[in-house]
Each structure stands twice: as C-alpha cells, then as structure tokens.
Amino acid sequence: MTDSFLYTTPLDPLAQPLIQALTWEYATRYGDYWGEPAGAEMSRYPAELFAPPDGAFLLLLRDGAAIAGGAFKRYDEHTAEMKRVWTHADLRRQGLARRVLVELETQAARQGYSRIYLTTGFRQPEAANLYLRSGYTALFDTAIDPEIHGKLPFEKDISALAPAVRRTA
Numbered sequence: 001m002t003d004s005f006l007y008t009t010p011l012d013p014l015a016q017p018l019i020q021a022l023t024w025e026y027a028t029r030y031g032d033y034w035g036e037p038a039g040a041e042m043s044r045y046p047a048e049l050f051a052p053p054d055g056a057f058l059l060l061l062r063d064g065a066a067i068a069g070g071a072f073k074r075y076d077e078h079t080a081e082m083k084r085v086w087t088h089a090d091l092r093r094q095g096l097a098r099r100v101l102v103e104l105e106t107q108a109a110r111q112g113y114s115r116i117y118l119t120t121g122f123r124q125p126e127a128a129n130l131y132l133r134s135g136y137t138a139l140f141d142t143a144i145d146p147e148i149h150g151k152l153p154f155e156k157d158i159s160a161l162a163p164a165v166r167r168t169a
Contacts (some may be wrong), residue, residue, distance in 0.1 A: 001062060001063060002062065002063060003060060003061065003062050003067070004060075004061050005058055005059070005061075005103055006058070006059045006060075006061055007056055007057065007107075008058075008059060009047050009050065009051060009057055009059055010047045010050060010057055010071070010084075011047050012057075012059075014059055014061070014064075014065075014066050015057070015059060015066060015069065017065070017066050017088070018059065018066050018069045018084065018086050018167050019129055020040055021086060021088070021089065022042060022084060022086050023039045023042050025086075026039075026041055026121075027039075029062055029121065029123040029124065030121060030123060030140055037141065043071065043127070045083070048090070049073040049074070049095045050071040050072070050073055050083070052111065054073060054074035054111070055071065055072055055073040055074060055080070055109060056071060056072055056104065056107050056108070056111070057069075057071040057084075058070055058071065058094070058103060058107070059098060060096060060099060060103075066088075066090065067087070067088045067091050067095040067096060068084075068086060068087040068091070068097060068099070068100050069084065069086050069100060070082065070084050070085035070086065070097075070100045070101065070104050071083045071084045071104070072104055072107075072108055072116070078113060078114045078115055079113060079114075079115040079116070080108040080111070080113040080115070080116055080117070080118075081116050081117050081118060082101075082104060082116055082117070082118035082120070085097055085100055085101060085104075085118075085127070085130075087100075092119075092126075097127075097130055098130065098133075098134060101130070101134055102134075105156070105158050105161060106161060108158060108160050109159075109161035109162050113158065114157065114158060114159040114161070114162065115155060115156065115157055115158060116125055116136075116155065116156045116158055117153065117154070117155050118131065118136070118152045118154050118155075119151040119152060119154070120151070120152050121150070121151060121152070122146035122147045122149060122150055122151070122152060123147075125146075128146070128152055128154075131154045131156075132154075134156075135156055136154040137154060137155050137156065138145055138152065138153075138154055139153040139154060139155055140153060147161070
C-alpha cells in the first residue's frame with residue numbers, strides 16, 4: 001500500500017471519484033436546500049482556477065486510486081480559498097483529510113499566499129471540526145445552531161509556513 005500526492009486538474013479521470021462522491025454527498029446532505037441541484041457547486045468554478053500560479057488541485061492516491069483530495073483557488077492577493085477537501089467514505093477517520101489540508105496549506109505558502117479562507121456547509125460537522133482542530137478560526141458564532149449561518153466560514157494565517165517553505169525550496 002503506497003500513498004502519494006498528485007497535483008493535477010479536476011478534469012483528470014483520476015479525480016472523477018472525488019467529483020462524483022462530493023456531488024452525491026452534497027445531494028444527500030442538502031438536497032435542494034440551496035435552491036439549485038447538488039451538482040451546481042461542483043461545476044461552479046472552471047478547472048483553470050485550480051491551476052498554478054493562483055491555484056492547485058491535489059489528489060492523495062493509494063495504489064493509483066484517489067482516496068482523498070482537495071484544492072485551492074485565489075481569493076485575493078494574499079489569500080487562497082480552500083475547496084473540495086474530500087476523503088473516500090470508506091477511509092474516513094484515518095487522518096487523510098488532515099494530510100491533504102497540510103499539503104495544500106504548504107503549497108499555498110509556496111505559491112505566495114499567507115492566509116487561507118474557506119467555507120463549509122452547516123450539515124458537515126466533521127469538516128467544521130477538522131478545520132477547528134487544524135488551527136482555523138471560525139468566522140461565525142460557534143455557540144449557535146450552525147444552520148442559522150448556512151455556510152460556515154473559516155480562516156487561517158499560514159504566514160509562518162513561508163520561512164519553512166523557503167528552506168526546503
């Protein structure tokens with residue numbers, strides 16, 4: 001069993017399990033709550049936004065198959081917006097999403113970003129917990145029902161990664 005990271009594109013056939021699983025997950029968790037089909041979120045952004053120099057799309061492969069992944073795109077000059085963090089349903093609770101998150105944060109620092117911004121949905125408590133445990137700051141009141149907020153925004157300062165990235169470059 002060998003795990004490896006692959007920087008690619010959402011159009012890569014290896015990414016299709018991620019795209020399909022996320023679409024299914026959004027559909028089962030939210031249905032038409034947002035007033036549009038579940039697949040709308042997955043086609044909201046063109047693949048080019050997740051490509052260097054402003055973005056990245058990452059798969060974690062195990063023996064050649066995607067088991068986790070994620071991406072970021074430019075939010076503003078200093079901020080990358082994390083998107084599509086996913087782990088195969090059968091492999092959750094093994095730290096794979098955290099590995100993807102750490103790799104994407106490091107890549108964002110390599111690409112010159114000093115901050116990460118992201119949102120997750122109120123029906124994804126495991127994602128919200130992952131971000132909180134990974135040093136992200138909630139930009140919403142965590143003491144009230146998350147459904148009131150709908151989308152839950154988070155941020156993280158990654159400027160401390162810059163010196164480490166320069167040392168390894």
